[in-house]
Amino acid sequence: MKKIGALLLSLSLLTSGVASVHASDKTSTVRINGESIQFNKLDPIIENGVTLVPISPLLEKLGMKMEWVESTRTISGTKENFSLSMQVGSTDATVNGKLVKVNAAPKQIQNVTYAPLRFVAGAAGYKVDWDPSQRQVNLTSKSTDEAAKGRLQDDFYEAVNAKWLASTELPADKMSAGVLEDLGTEVKELLSADMAKMAAEGRDKTDDEIGNMIKFYKLAADREKLKEQGYEAIKADIATIKSINSLADFAKNQKDLYFRGLALPFGLYYMADMKNATKTALYLDVPEPALLDKSYYESKNPQSEVFLGLYKKMLSELLVMVGETQQEADRIASEAVTFEKEFIQYKLSSQELSNLESLYNPKTITELKAYSNNIDLEKFLVDVVGKAPKHISVAPIKYFENLDKIINEQNWGKMKSWTYATFILKSAPLLSDDFVQASSQLKRALLGHKKIETTQETVYNIVNSPFQYVAGNYYGKTYLGAEAKQDVTDMVKNLIGVYKNKLLKNDWMSDKTKKEAIKKLDNMNMLVGYPDKLDDIYPLLKVDENKTLYENNLVIQTMILKSSFAKIDQSVNRNEWMMSPNTVNASYLALTNTVTIPAAFLRAPIYDKNQSASQNYGSIGAIIGHEISHGFDTNGAKYDEVGNLRRWWTEEDYKNFEKKSKAIIEQYNGVEYLGRKINGQMTVSENIGDIGGLMGALEAAKQLPDANLQEFYQSWATAWRQKARPEYEQLFSIISRHSPNKVRVNTVIANTDEFYSTFGVKKGDAMYIAPEDRVSVW
Ligand SMILES: [Zn+2]
Structure with a gap:
């Protein structure tokens, strides 16, 4: 139109x-x-x-x-x-x-x-x-x-986005600005306004999932009442942890402590079993580091001292706020950080995590139990999961091999300090504003925020944590709608067709492998916009206005957690959404061969029914293609059509695939951004996705009766425009498996032949890559 x-x-x-x-x-x-x-x-x-x-x-x-x-x-x-x-x-x-x-x-x-x-x-x-x-x-x-x-022939990203880059100022409470960030803000603002309106209209009087979300919203939005309550809501739990004086005592009450947020240092999550992908497995990991990446805990990182110091100071401040003396608070904070350093060293690095397989080390519960003489791991799992899980995988095997060095009776003092201090930190966002602000200092410093978030954002984040699927579904139905959902679903089908054609025409794979690849493509599960039906747990979540925000959150999160644990060893539901529809992102999960494109991502200029089809293919089309390509990247290629870790390639075809991937690693290793070279190995799966995705969408765009490739490429460059703080760029370069946005634009398009004919790019232009040096896998 x-x-x-x-x-x-x-x-x-x-x-x-x-x-x-x-x-x-x-x-x-x-x-x-x-x-x-x-x-x-x-x-x-x-x-x-x-x-x-x-x-x-x-x-x-x-x-x-x-x-x-x-x-x-x-x-x-x-x-x-x-x-x-x-x-x-x-x-x-x-x-x-x-x-x-x-x-x-x-x-x-x-x-x-x-x-x-x-x-x-x-x-x-x-x-x-x-x-x-x-x-x-x-x-x-x-x-x-x-x-x-x-000139755009020299720097396409800068040329297309010049006006925006010159005129955009980074808001003080943000780490970065760009199209994706704008979409995030728009979605948050729309939902916040709607929640406020629904609260004013008494929507909380209806006892359905939205009614309960609004009840919860009212508790979170009443900042005055939260101020009066201070930290009352967590006093009893503080007293409990302070009264426990041995590891043995702690282990005795494991189940209750775990569900109240006083946990052993483990991260637990569920995903399909990599070698038995129709069943759900329990994965055990090291907890997430407060400093967002393990490298910040290592003394060779020059920033380590600063951030660990800030972490300690923040914990100490929070402990004083709950009544500890300064001296005692400093002691507890210091022990907590020392203990965290001890176990974080076993966390897998971002580079290791770029290989999905590294998460998979299947164990029986007996094998798991054998890892510790000091705690009963079998009892721990049976207590919290509610049964002895059959499908178990430990992510960092070294952590478990060294578990007795970390969790033992002599170490209990330090472990108790860590449990106590991090409990306050995790609870703080649900308490009064002074707790919210004190607990956000470290992340603000790591990401470069110059200002604290607005109250509206604080409230939104609190509500969105337990109610993200309720809010997300509401968003999808209200702001995307069935017609646009169908339109994007049609684009997905089109792109799948393009990929199929490309596979059929592929000149480096045997027919045998092609057949398997097409089988995988045909069985790719596509979740677009929002689910037709919410998960059964959501109608059961009830909010009690007479209880605190903190207590309500705890009850609800426990119910969600228990319903997740109930899925262990059960059949995998491929239609379960792993990303809520109000998330500005998209994903591919190799373990279920599923692509998810949430409704919040389907907003202009990424997608708009009213913008040209070439523009839509240049942004959301290439993003959908990116996710499809993940099914065939260095991770995805190892999993078959149902998500099993199974080699479906012939030896020779796989060698060809590796050769092509290696060329991409090498090309990106040579790309420089902000004085740092790209880590080609760590970013390879995302780069394969970007190149494959843009090329797939380009094929689809070329078939349009009114194809406009200038619009197509410009749309891709617009989608990734970004301004970011140096702290964020630094952290991003360490932890992200994606290339920086500018590289996602320039290096990706310079690998497509049509870019040269569309914009008259010639040898001597800075964007120029010789035809024989252009790389792609798909
Ligand atoms: Zn990706």
């Missing part, structure tokens, strides 16, 4: 009247970089929709040297690196020595030569805009417009 609108708009750019109006009062003026051009008292004329202006004053204003050859009636203009010549009565013109066609021939009226304004200005590198309210034609030179940052 908008496609037609845009077309009309560009036509009307210079069509302001009927043909040959020698307008006096109705005339339009021409301004160049804001200054109007006097055409020697002659007005522009419009003929068949083309504006013609006296050419001499125009060329002069454009800074050109002019020459008139009477014998051939040819006018030419030159300035450094540019030349243009036109002939009266001819639609042939020469620009920089190249013959081009003009939409209207220059003509002479009373000895004055008129030429088409748009053509001349455009050829000279000016942007031409028509302002209908002022009846003004505005010419903007590249030096003041987007080309200020350079």
Whole structure:
């Protein structure tokens, strides 16, 4: 729809009247970089929709040297690196020595030569805009417009986003700004406003999942009441942990302590079993580090001291807030951080985690039990999971091999300090504002936030934690809707078709492997927008207004946790959403061969029913393609159509695949961003996804009757525009398996041949990669 609108708009750019109006009062003026051009008292004329202006004053204003050859009636203009010549009565013109066609021939009226304004200005590198309210034609030179940052042939990302980059300021409470961040803010604001409205209208009086979410919202939004309550809600739990004086005592009450947030140092989660993908397994891991990555705990990291110091200071501050003396708070905080350092060293690094398989070390419960003489791991799991799980996997095997060194009676003092201090830290976001602020210091420092988040954001985050699927489903139904969901589903089907074709035409895989790959593609599960039905647990979540926010959250999170544990050893439900629909992101899960595209990602300019199909393919199309490609990246290729870790390749085909992946690793190893080289190994699966995704979407876009590849590429560059704080860029380079946004644009498009033909990119341009050096797997 908008496609037609845009077309009309560009036509009307210079069509302001009927043909040959020698307008006096109705005339339009021409301004160049804001200054109007006097055409020697002659007005522009419009003929068949083309504006013609006296050419001499125009060329002069454009800074050109002019020459008139009477014998051939040819006018030419030159300035450094540019030349243009036109002939009266001819639609042939020469620009920089190249013959081009003009939409209207220059003509002479009373000895004055008129030429088409748009053509001349455009050829000279000016942007031409028509302002209908002022009846003004505005010419903007590249030096003041987007080309200020350079040519798109040299830096596509900078050129397309120049205006935005120059005019965007990073908000003080944000670590980064860009399209994805904008979508996140928009979705949060829409949902926050709707929750406030529903609260005012008494929607909490209805006892369904939305009614209960609004009840919870009202508790979270009542900051005055939370201020009065202080830390009352966690006093009893603090007393409990303080009364436990041995590991043996702690282990005795394991179940209750665990569900109240006083846990042994384990992370527990569920996922399909990698070698038996129809069953759900329990995965055991080291808890998540407060410093977001293990490298911050290592003394070789120059920032380690600063951030560990800040972590200690923050814990100590929180402990004083719950009544400890400064001295005691410092002692507890210091012991807590020492203990955390002891076990975080066994966490898998971001590079190790880029290989999904490293998470998989299946154990029987008897084998698991054998890892510790100091705690009964079997009892621990039976207590919290509610049964002895059959499908168990330990992620970092070294952690379990060293468990007795970490969890033992002598270490109990330190372990107790860690349990106590981190319990306050985890509870703080649900208490009064002073707790919320104190507990966010470390993350703000790590991510470079200059200001604390707004109250609206705090409240949203509190509600979204237990109710994300309820809020997400509401968002999807309200703001995406069934029609757009269907439209994107059709795009997905189209893209799957493109991939199938590409697989059939593939020249480095045998038919046997191709057959398996197509089977995997055919069995790929696609979750688009929002689920048709919420998980059974959500209607059961009830909020009691007479209890505190903290206690309600605990009850609800415990119910969700128990329902997750109930899934262990059961059949995997491939239609279960692992990402809530109000998340601005997308995912591919190899273990169930499932792509998820949440509704919150399906907003303009990433996706809009009203923008051109080429634009949609350049952003959401390439993102969907990215997720599909993950099924065949360095991780995905190891899993079959149901998600089992199974080699479905012939030896030789897999070797070819590895060779192609290696070329991508090597190319990215050579790419520099902010003075750092990209880690090609760590980012390989995402880079395969990016290149494969854009190429797949490009194929689909090329099949459109009104394909516009310029729009397609520009849309990709717009989607990833970003400004970020140095702290965030630093952390991102350590932990992210994605390349930085600018690299996601430039390196990816420079590997597609169509980029060269669409934008006239040639050898010598900075974006240029020789055809033989362009890489892709799919
Ligand atoms: Zn990805």
